[in-house]
Amino acid sequence: MGLQFTIPEMHAYMAEVFPELGTRFEVLEIAPYRLVAAMTTLPGDLRPGGTVSGPTLFALADCVYYMATLAMVGRKALAVTTSCSIDFMRKPEPGRLIAEARVLKLGRVLSVGDVLMFSEGVEGAVARASLTYSIPPSASPSASSSSSASQKSARS
Template identity: 60%
Template sequence: MRQPAMTAAEVKDYLIEVFPQTAHLFEIDEIAPMRARVRMLTGPEHLRPGGTVSGPTLFTLADCAFYVVTLAMIGRVALTVTTNCSINFMRKPAPGALVCEARILKLGKLLSVGDATIWSEGASEPAAHAALTYAIPPRRGENVG
């Protein structure tokens, strides 16, 4: 099985370098081949009326976790971008820590396809599930035609 190109610490350092405005929101708990676990601590700014974590916050976590696993596998390619995301909100997550398990189902030269599942920390059933596709830019000198 293909091994990650970057460790959790290397990905975190890279996120701080390329996204200093948001990198502090996320902790990378684990990187494994084609998988990552990312944690986000939510606060009052992430809540919607009724005291539940907002949909945009869940989307942000799913998107970031999939970016993390993709970078872990391909290395420092900052211009890797989301091209598709479909998210299902299944349960109201409790305020506090959220955990996202992201996995790549197919990794090609130009696309990373997979999913991300989010739980409130300690919950047994997921709060949300997303299917994601990322575009990977061609590397310099690589003929994609």
């Protein structure tokens, strides 16, 4: 299965479909069944005690796994998370976070995998998440997930 995005294409696509959050990610690597990205925390991401909030780490895992899945299946903006199980293991430092996603199972309708999250430059993952995404069916008979036609109908 070929990769459907280059790094610049992924940045452009995320900015398009998630105007707010999507521009916060810097994709560092796209490979088959694997994607690595960085995100830098903002003041609003922190919580009492000076650590990174749970929802921020959830959003990081969720978006990086979304990109890892889309890298394989193409522009399916409407892919949605159906479940996520996350363990918070170490106190993350405010600053730059690195997330490594791996896709373990990519079926016709589900993508299942996990994400390890790190504070950049610090050994030991701060959190891990396993996620399941539901992949919407291709809208057109030609089934090309990256054709503009299928994209239009997928978003309508």
